[in-house]
Amino acid sequence: MPIESSKADDPPEGAAARAPRADARRNRDRVLEAAAEVVAEQGTQASLRDVARRAEVGLGTLYRHFPTREALLEALLRRRFERLAERADTLAATAPPERALTDWLAEFALGTAVYRGLPATLMATLADAASPLHAACLEMRQAGGRLLAAAQQAGLVRPDVAAVDLYALVNALSWIADQAPGLAERRDHLFRLVMDGLKPQG
Known part of the structure; x- marks a missing residue:
């Protein structure tokens, strides 16, 4: 049975x-x-x-x-970008506009140096709206843009600077150190030169 x-x-x-x-x-x-x-x-x-x-x-x-490679990098970097966006909001609420912008940009520059080749990868995807990395960076860039706008409203940054200009300039510092490791020790000096260039003329 x-x-x-x-x-x-x-x-x-x-x-x-x-x-x-x-x-x-x-x-x-x-x-x-x-x-x-x-x-x-x-x-x-x-x-x-x-x-x-x-x-x-x-x-x-x-x-x-x-x-795609970009999809894998987005998954690796998403939380880092989210933390940078959160950090911008925290600095906006707790620090004067110039200090908030300076501190955030310094942290952003360090973050883009976490992987070799990342500065160039981020710049390559900046204009590619279809890239997963482009979307992952968007909230972070917008948060940095708010810090820039606050500093401009306070008269501390020249009015012709756009958020994308700032993003490109600071990312370029990491790219320089990435391409020429011997210049890495000059990163802080180069960063100060960029920040000085943002100040209103005259």
């Missing part, structure tokens, strides 16, 4: 659907952990094949989660 299976022996409803999702989340987390290591070693142009190999997943699995 055949043995009838009871419902207690059947997998819970939805368990089969949940398992793949859990596996997918684990794979995504492994890819991000590996990417943080590989990009720190190789820069933003790191080999995605090396990322997949270190995560112990297939290259196809990596591309299912992150279809």
